[in-house]
Amino acid sequence: MVQPAPPYTVSPELLARGEFxxxxxxxxxxxxxxxxRKYDGAxxxxxxxxxxxxxQSRVSRVMSGESRIASLTLVERIADALRIPGAYFxxxxxxxxxxxxxPVPAGSGSSTSASPITRVGSLPSQAAPGEGGAAATSGAYxxxxxxxxxxxxxxxxxxxxxxxxxxxxxxxxxxxxRLARELWFKHTDDILDIQAQxxxxxxxxxxxxxxxxxxxxxxxxxxxxxQPGESATxxxxxxxxxxxDELYWRQSIAxxxxxxxxxxxxxxxxxxxxxxxxxERADGLELSALDGLSWRNDADRVVxxxxxxxxxxxxxxTLRWDADHDLA
Numbered sequence: 001m002v003q004p005a006p007p008y009t010v011s012p013e014l015l016a017r018g019e020f021x022x023x024x025x026x027x028x029x030x031x032x033x034x035x036x037r038k039y040d041g042a043x044x045x046x047x048x049x050x051x052x053x054x055x056q057s058r059v060s061r062v063m064s065g066e067s068r069i070a071s072l073t074l075v076e077r078i079a080d081a082l083r084i085p086g087a088y089f090x091x092x093x094x095x096x097x098x099x100x101x102x103p104v105p106a107g108s109g110s111s112t113s114a115s116p117i118t119r120v121g122s123l124p125s126q127a128a129p130g131e132g133g134a135a136a137t138s139g140a141y142x143x144x145x146x147x148x149x150x151x152x153x154x155x156x157x158x159x160x161x162x163x164x165x166x167x168x169x170x171x172x173x174x175x176x177x178r179l180a181r182e183l184w185f186k187h188t189d190d191i192l193d194i195q196a197q198x199x200x201x202x203x204x205x206x207x208x209x210x211x212x213x214x215x216x217x218x219x220x221x222x223x224x225x226x227q228p229g230e231s232a233t234x235x236x237x238x239x240x241x242x243x244x245d246e247l248y249w250r251q252s253i254a255x256x257x258x259x260x261x262x263x264x265x266x267x268x269x270x271x272x273x274x275x276x277x278x279x280e281r282a283d284g285l286e287l288s289a290l291d292g293l294s295w296r297n298d299a300d301r302v303v304x305x306x307x308x309x310x311x312x313x314x315x316x317x318t319l320r321w322d323a324d325h326d327l328a
């Protein structure tokens with residue numbers, strides 16, 4: 001007797017692809033369903049059958065551009081049935097993630113972004129230069145960021161040097177031993193080079209989890225563990241990412257954050273042609289963030305500062321700018 005095929009779930013290989021992550025963060029299901037067919041060989045019926053309220057004909061209409069999926073409830077059903085982590089859709093971690101996290105492939109995948117970026121990483125709508133994101137912490141393992149500071153220095157040829165500083169406080173009841181992170185660039189020279197920064201009273205080691213050109217999943221291991229009620233600053237740098245065409249950064253917020261500060265310093269810029277910033281809520285609603293945005297010219301570079309306050313897990317902040325520059 002022929003056994004029926006098990007319900008379809010997205011493969012680890014597809015989850016690792018930058019273009020898939022970008023499409024999910026943009027909630028572009030036309031691209032999402034096409035990538036499922038291309039890389040997982042999933043038919044329209046296999047995609048729809050595990051998802052309550054989703055039919056094969058609806059999938060067909062979405063893939064042809066005749067329909068779109070905007071309902072948050074349906075997005076959540078798709079994430080749960082097809083085992084797509086909540087962070088991919090800018091949602092809080094799904095209930096099943098705490099007991100059964102998706103496997104991370106050790107092999108290859110392509111990070112030809114079509115969105116972050118996070119894209120960072122959906123990173124936004126189509127093709128992102130870079131994104132920062134992370135897995136959220138919850139429950140007894142409660143971390144709060146009193147301040148998250150990201151500084152991006154961009155050379156005249158587009159080469160980027162990132163510095164992250166997480167000012168954390170353990171508001172849970174269990175020690176915190178690691179901080180899960182990920183970084184994503186559309187353009188890279190090679191595998192991203194990530195190095196821990198010195199931290200007062202704590203040692204930090206970078207644990208590489210999964211690397212492909214443009215996408216790195218890693219964790220900051222903290223020694224000694226951050227005990228309940230304690231605070232610490234955990235930092236690291238990243239190099240080998242590049243800004244070549246589109247200029248923007250999308251930062252996913254993984255845990256409650258009192259203050260987020262993003263600074264971009266781009267060399268070789270004669271003048272800034274435009275600048276915009278939005279704050280995305282966990283439900284996908286976008287709010288203007290112009291009230292926290294400022295910029296100035298400093299010698300042969302432009303400096304952009306963006307500050308947001310009182311962010312919650314599942315949100316994201318995106319900065320876009322256009323400059324009169326000569327990137328190689």
